[in-house]
Amino acid sequence: GEDVEQSLFLSVREGDSSVINCTYTDSSSTYLYWYKQEPGAGLQLLTYIFSNMDMKQDQRLTVLLNKKDKHLSLRIADTQTGDSAIYFCAENTGGSYIPTFGRGTSLIVHP
């Protein structure tokens, strides 16, 4: 199975909160990342969390890390239509030199 798993789609109404979830398998992960990809563009780093943290907040974004369950989430408060994009979760582990990416979650925000 995949090392990093995400659900493929999430649909929310403008103004609501969005929660995008990610699970990973390698307990030696050091950094965990969230990237955003808008149509036709590359990946934009949104935020990251170090594995010795359990929460990080950055304006409308909140990252929660549950190391015991190997679960990472990204919460976007007051979701706007401009937040519509694909969101990728990625992890760096001590054992693997190259970060592992999830397949991405398509966030659709409708008015």
Place this chain on the structure above:
Amino acid sequence: KAGVTQTPRYLIKTRGQQVTLSCSPISGHRSVSWYQQTPGQGLQFLFEYFSETQRNKGNFPGRFSGRQFSNSRSEMNVSTLELGDSALYLCASAVRGPSTDTQYFGPGTRLTVL
């Protein structure tokens, strides 16, 4: 600081041709990684270069190759193009490497093989 730049942004080629894509990393970044992104396979790692040396390689055929220059700029080459090579090719740079530092991605080169 300027971000990662990739040229060209779009390419159309025919089967059997070869193509070269270019990536300029963020100033001061010595590691450059290449990824292939397709709807079916997601983001797949191609290779990573540091100080002009390939340090790591993904599971792609030998038709895919790359190099890095002394100024850290990198190129990747695909020979004998196949239809399945149509994809968005992303380049990412990091200060020392993707396992220790955050990667920053370029906008990608969209390659279409007809």
